[in-house]
Amino acid sequence: MTEGLEAILTDPAGAVIGLDFDGTLAPIVSDPEAARIHPAGPGVLARLGDLVGSLVVITGRPAATAVEYGSLDKVPGLVVLGHYGLERWEAGVLATPPVHPGLGRVRAELPGLIAPFEGVRIEDKGRAVAVHTRRAPQPQAALDALRAPVTMLAAETGLAVEPGKFVLELRPPGTDKGTTLTAFLRERSARAVLFAGDDLGDVAAFEVVRSCGLPGVTVFSGSPELTVEADIVVDGPAGVIDLLDSIATTLESR
């Protein structure tokens, strides 16, 4: 067992368990609107919520979308930090910042940029807009071809480009999952931390787990699409849920 996991099991009241949503709690699917949490997820999270100090979902999704797709309103004490930390949902209350002014031009120009690419779709998330290539005949080629024009549009509108699994997202700059996790650890006076993720956007949170000075454990939700170094590698959302279930079971037996 890793030192970080042992610290969580020894002192669960001081633990922060941080979780990504897509690819970590919810299996990856081709339609972003069809993503839903693994069927065993809400039950396991509800048990964990009663056992550890803090449970937080940090996601690129709008917080309300993650709550809906994850049935997260059923998990006691859970906090959802959406849009990489711009939004906060807690106990049914959603706090959101103003919409970035650059998004108007992005909405106007993106359809023209993606028009030559069959199967490429836009996901308008309100405070960010994502370009998805998963359903293109050649998803990686479409992603590579769109990277430069999307990056130029982001630079011209004051937005940041967030790359992920067959997705390029234009979003407000200034936060990432690392800064968001750091602030949450401080807020909760954490004494140990676990973060589980599956995508490039989760790497910043993994780096915080390694550098924050607390006993910590990184969990990578593995798939054939991406490899990221972590203390524990599990097989997709089913593997993440199994790990969380075993943590809950161990804590319940103590």
Ligand SMILES: O=P(O)(O)OC[C@H]1O[C@H](O[C@H]2O[C@H](CO)[C@@H](O)[C@H](O)[C@H]2O)[C@H](O)[C@@H](O)[C@@H]1O
């Ligand atoms: O931080 P996350 O919770 O992991 O959100 C990151 C992005 O996830 C979603 O896209 C990914 O999942 C889709 C549904 O399985 C999949 O079709 C897509 O290829 C993936 O990139 C979401 O749609 C994005 O808005 C999030 O930014």
